Amino acid sequence: MFTINIKAQSLRLKIENESKKPIANAAVSSNNKIIGTTNLSGEVSVLNAEIKNNTIIISAPDFQLLSYTVNPEEQNSVTIVLNKENQLDEVVITAGRKQENINTIPSSVTIMSQKEIQQQSSINSNLSSILGNVIPGLGTTTNKATNSGQTLRGRQVLVLIDGIPQSTPLMNGNRDIRAIDANAIERIEVIKGATSIYGNGSGGGIINYITKKSPLYNSFEGVTTVGTTFNPLHGNETFGYRISQFFNGRKNKFSYVLGGSYDYTGLQRDAKGTPLGQTDGLSNSYQTNAFVKLGYDLDENTNFKVVYNFYGSTQKAKYISQAGVYGQTPTIGVRGSEPGENAGTPYNHNFMFTFSKNNLFRTTQLDVSAYLNSFQSMNRYVQSASAWYGPGQTMINSNKNGTRINLNTPFTIASLPSEITYGLDVLNDVTFQDLVDGRVYIPKMDMLNIAPYAQLKVDVLENLIFKGGIRYENATVRVDDFNTIATGANNTGSIFVEGGKIPYNATMFNAGLRFNKYEFFNPFVSFSQAFAINELGRILRRANENTIESLETDPIITNNYEVGFSSKLYNLNVTAAYYISTSKLGANLVDVGGYLVAQREPENVKGYEIALDYRFSDQFNVGGSYSYVEGKAKFDDGSSVYLNGSRIAPPKATAFATYKPSADWNLQLSWVNTGCRDRFELNSKGKYNNSEGPIATVNLVNFAGSYSFNKNWSLNLGIENLLNNYYYPTVSQYRALDAEYVLGTGMTTTLNLRYKF
Template sequence: MKKAFLFLCHLLLIVMLPQMSQGQQDRVARTNTTPVTEQNRTDDSVKNEKLQEVLVTASRMPERIDEVPSSVTILGKEQIEQQININPSISEILAFTVPGLGPSTNKATNTGQTLRGRNVLVLIDGIPQSTPLMNGNRDIRSLDPAIIERVEVIKGATSIYGNGSGGGIINYITKKPDADKRIAGQTFLGLNGHPGSLNNSVGYRLSQSFNGTLDKFSYVASATYNYTGLLKAADGSVLGQEDGLEQSYALNTFAKGQYRFNKQSELTVAYSFFKSLQNSDYVVEPGVYGERPAIGIKGEDPGDPAGTPQNHNVFATYTLRNLPFHTEMDLTGYFHRFLSTNRYVAKANGWYGPGQTQISSKKKGLRLNLLTPFGNGRVKGTIAYGMDLLGDDTYQPLLDGRVYIPNMDMTNMAPYAQLKIDMFDHLIFKGGIRYENARVDVEDYQTLPKDADGGGVVAVKGGRINYKSAMFNAGLRYNKYEYFNPFVSFSQAFGLNELGRILRAATVQDMALLQTDPIITNNYEAGFSSRFSIFNLTAAYYISTSKLGANLVANESGTLLPQRNPERVHGYELTLDAQLTASLGLGATYAYVEGKAEKEDGTKEYLGFARIAPPKATAYARYRATDKLDLQLFWVYTGSRDRFDPLEDGRYRVGTGPVKPVNIFNLSGSYQLHKAVRVGFGVENIFNKSFYPFYSQFSADNLRYTMGNGARASLNLTYTY
């Protein structure tokens, strides 16, 4: 494997170098590959195209991006392909490209990767992947990016898709069957590793897809296998990571078919299976927080492989157009089965003795969405309305049979209506309501013993919790002038976040005595976009409030418990893009967020770093050297954050450690060898810098005090036919 990696690198240089000098005379127009966002749009050659970019996640109706009165990021297929050259983990890709999303953990989990300081609801084609009843923090990395057509990120509280979207929504939209051939396909082969220390660090990536059209039927199918070798720090030492990605594999199979009955109706059926587990012959040797890092040493983990043993998604959507009043209907039924296995621990805070927990979730749902246009001339619009039905069964057992969190059986029925009015062609009003009518049934249960004598057990009487709440949203956008395109908005979100934590930590004998009220989040936002000459500037400022929170704070035993105190989060996001020449484009983003909770005595304290990320800045330079060679340089910066005092013994509570700045540079490029063959290459951390990621720093834990990746190179070959 090592020889193959070196051979491909050598071959790439031989092929490319002669072409690079020739390319200085062959300039071509640049195609924007930064995220197409309410904050990110580039040169005049693609301006009109980007203005016509259509998204559906924000309000469940097709709308142009310049009609949305909120902050939106759209990440397209080309941008995803660029980032795969650097790191194929979708968590890393989004961390590099989405302003307002927290830094990634470089692990299989996304702890601390919040959106604007609050939890995000992750969807695949509108199917919820998150488990808000008990957050396992594996929802962002719930599929392989090879099957993604685009990602739509809606920032700020929104209830349009239901429970758990206090910070916003990430909707992965999978590839659609659109080939005009009977059969077409793409083969992807890739190798990656640490160039200065290839021993056992080489990984590989294999992907095959087919798509085509047969009369009225069209299809797309793919399978991707990704193996990650040992991850190493800049000095070549093996990273010691619990729930890590080193020596892990991920498998994603996917199929989608569409049958068009006629011009007015069609049926789409899709299935996706994702599995990712770590099977390493290294274990973690704890470091000393603030002094030396945790490292990986040879050893055997006594538990089952940690990760995502299974993530099944299946849905069927029937679309019918040209109903009375020109109404269009989408009816979708879906099923989601998700298992998340946490790492084995020899000692736990929540129970006595060793053990390994697994979050189990089953969701079944039905969605009816209707779109009816109205009006003409200077006042026109669309109404989106319908009903969501959802059944969610979630619980968390230990693999030895003990039940850590009892089964939470939620049934949710939510009618909704969303109105968009276009007044005088340039003033867009959007408003809507969603009525959440949910219940959660929990049978009688017992908490687990905390000592060898069985102490700490509490027998809790279960019951039913009813939730009824109306969520509202409203916004205005004025898009007449490109040099000043402002918007204002208000939106709400409904969340039962961390109900499982509340149940498993019960100290009373009746569930009715627990504080299980939902979190209602209010989001206020104002912003604008501005286009002039070669520049695109955008800005947004937001305030997010909730009367109840779910900030996790460690008690004296180290168990994380949610605080139900009022919270206020605020922040801003800035972006600037410039197309300097036909072949050179530059851009940058900056995102800042801060948050506090109000205690019972009226004093305010900062929210923990698992919620509030440090300031994050990104920048890119894209250079089209020739019509065949495309190069992109990316910079990612996370700033400092020091909000908490240490304990008397000098240690910090979990999640409150001081954070120092980190600067990382990444390189991605592609070369078109032939019209059907493309070579991709990339380097993560091109300067091989030693650093501690944000997660390692704020955790303030010897076991988690791990360094980040050293330089890691990849070489990929794509054949399209």
């Protein structure tokens, strides 16, 4: 913030970028009211009488928000330069449960802005694809309705919407990344490495979808999007459509965001035009999202918000799978229909109420949130299964409700600026998995978790920041008596298991240092832990003992050691990190007699990531990333085995080039490469075990372009698999199953028309 002086009746502003080019449509506001908008020359005049509290806020898309203090004397004409949005200067909420600059956080963080989300969603609106194509360390998309195998740094990731957990770690349904529509998201924060800051299930890190926010000033805005998706080379039955409408605004103390979207995906075909196999596919699927956020400011320090989000995605397939032969011929789609319910996510309800007060006990900030999440995942119907007798279809049901009390108090220690963030999390998670016909596959698991925590931040020296914290997990999972599901006729294979309570108590620590004096080298080092009651349902459903106490249900405690840095040198930005992630107990799923069983052996995962971008000019910039991860499980005799493909993704490289020939055009060409990986031998039957298949290199090129007709209308064109590559996604390769040996989609074009007012 800086001061400008005025003595005339009006103030004339000229808004420019760093290259001294005018910025049109920049909004000048005061006291939540827009008092002027710049013309094509970047100029605007505002009346002094409309400037309240001597404060002006200037905002423009793609530029950092600036605030000025105004003194009513002297000059009446000012030229102001707005800086481009710089990801290294952004504020992060997720890492410490309070707003903090990314340069002060001793861990790896990747942020996707709304502009980046919009650009990527013009190629593919599936969030699994968007994140897999961009985030270093995250596995690439599966081209399916699930994100099975899409781990972060070789471990499970906890997905949140505004802090509300979407993942089902008690029994992973792998549908949590696709939990909201991209148009409802303001930004995405990805915190990498073990962290227990939000509780159970974050061994690999956290993905937090921050939903759209209302404007800072009195206004009414809206965005309408209509579009279509199709295969331009083999178009028959591939046409899909999309419509999205969002409104947001503010009237004095009341603010709101309202909207929703409806999306239909047509038949997906491979590069040669053959319909894809339908195992957990997206062909002929419908996605629906409804979103409401209401806010009210009681005063300048106190407000509350109510958020509701509904998401549903189901497949009404017109084709069924015709199984191929792994390594030889693909599984393809043939016209037909399957019995049973439509597979997908029938519903995902999220509700949250938040109360915030910035001046509790003078300088203490208080945030209290109460939330609930009700989620159902419907798996596809199968004619026969190894896990139960006869045909069937399973569904995972998860109901969570919780309360988060979070406080932040600044203070000094021996003249050192400090602050402490502390509070209490209470979560009740009830998860179970039944067959549609009523058979119990996984009994109801009722978890109550009470977790107090505290996080200290101290400026030890000038520009040397220490962060350290503790969290105590006190959880109990209650399971009633149950019978395991029969694997043969007349209840063959079913055993009775006496239920009970499973207590979990663990203390999680974290500590880190970051030195941020120099932009050209901003290093950090950290240690962090995470807690997970991972895949407990899988352990229960394969129980071979008669009591809960006899089963191996110990939690996974993950230790993450990391060193990294960020660097800004002129127009070059670089971030890099090296990490080691260990756990005394693991949950690698291995094939034992046709069943996937959790391997509870010590694990060691390590890897590195690097990302960079270089801006040649305001018109042209390039960038890319590379990430590598490897992991092993170690046995008591000292031998070790590689973790399989469901955990460890192959190396991933990305690159992009963005060109803006004028203010109206924005063009981007991007490349995603997944490397090869061959770690496992054939079994005694001459086949690969489940998830141990070799992976061959895949290269995909995508294009995204937009043209703005004026400040209201724009057209977006996205082309996925621009070169129409004929390939098998990594999940099809490593799974090593005939039914899942499915090709990737061929060239797909998306065309969206947007109207913004």
